[in-house]
Amino acid sequence: MLDKNGIAKRIAKEVQDGYYVNLGIGIPTLVANYVRDDIEVEFQSENGVLGMGPFPFEGEEDADIINAGKQTITTLPGASFFDSATSFSMIRGQHVDLTILGAMEVSEEGDIANWKIPGKMVKGMGGAMDLVASAENIIVAMMHTNRAGASKLLKHCSLPLTGVACVKKVVTNLAVMEITPKGFKLLERAPGVTVEDVQNATEGTLIIEGDIPEMDL
């Protein structure tokens, strides 16, 4: 089974040379730590920066340079700043190649819910609805089950949706799955996890074809 860093490490393998990538808050942010250093990738943050770098050294934090998680960051050579309308032009206009975000639920049809739990939590969608409505390539990074042990990979989402039929791939602590017209197609198992473990933790339709390899991390 993977921890959050393991999920990030596996997703980093999906990042290809020349990609502009938007990383959501939480596990997705960790992906930047594991991207191969022999490829050129630029990270976009929807509050208005392209070419994001690591956190600043202590004493060099700048309130005017933050990411979408409101964390202080730095920029790399070639970086740019822009306004919010321009930022979402990059997103809706499909100039960003890969979007990685977290979720509370994903359905076998590729629906995603990650912004609201009625009566309990209403933080808002931020840029998530724009991202999932437009991106061609969306990977969800999340734990396979919630804190109560219930599956987050469902036939239908029970929470208010963020987007419809948009998720392409899901990477969890247990497995890598692709969304297909027939359901979640199991592609890889996490180290030490069996196909049965994945099946037991998945409420939606899980398609198992042939031998399922263990992730190569």
Place this chain on the structure above:
Amino acid sequence: MISKKVANVQEALKGVKDDMTFMFGGFGLSGIPENAIAELVQLNVKGLKCISNNAGVDDFGLGLLLQGKQIDKMTSSYVGENDEFERQMLSGELEVELIPQGTLAERCRAAQAGFPAIYTPAGYGTEVAEGKETREFDGKMYVLEYAFKADFAFVKAWKGDAAGNLVFKGTARNFNPNMCGAAKITVAEVEELVPVGTLDPNQIHIPGIFVKRIFQGETYEKRIEQRTVRQRD
């Protein structure tokens, strides 16, 4: 040169009244019009309808107006850092319209640019699109979203001049340029008001035509919400 310069925040906020609709630039606490917000607290105007990506934190930013129960309605995309906000929302004291961040930016820009509405794919098939007009273009569904209408836009820039020209710094730019000229009166506050002619016309982010009043803010706290650092090797 047409001068937009006013002496201070009091003069800049002339005409502000109860029940008005205001836009506020800023993302989180970065690039918020700190001086205008402080003056709105002083004026104690009530019944405000506010358009802002976030709602500040409990004791800073728009959180200060929420503490004074000055706001009736917030239109935002993300409000996760504010307990008082959550309390007022759940108790029904505060009306909240949550909309996608890109839609918020584009509804500002539409108002600025003279478009009555825009079509966006964001939110289609979700509760955000409920009751809204939708339309198919090339096999994809879009939601009609209207341009905002606001009385004042309060924005904050790094540098500006009396002509109203503005230059922003870093990610403190965010919604500020999109709100300039998107309300009846745009009030820009700057960290540094420089003599006309010193800003390079090639480097100006917002031309003064979009700004009605400009002043230099007295102080800026520029509070950091999430101070993240790395260790030196």
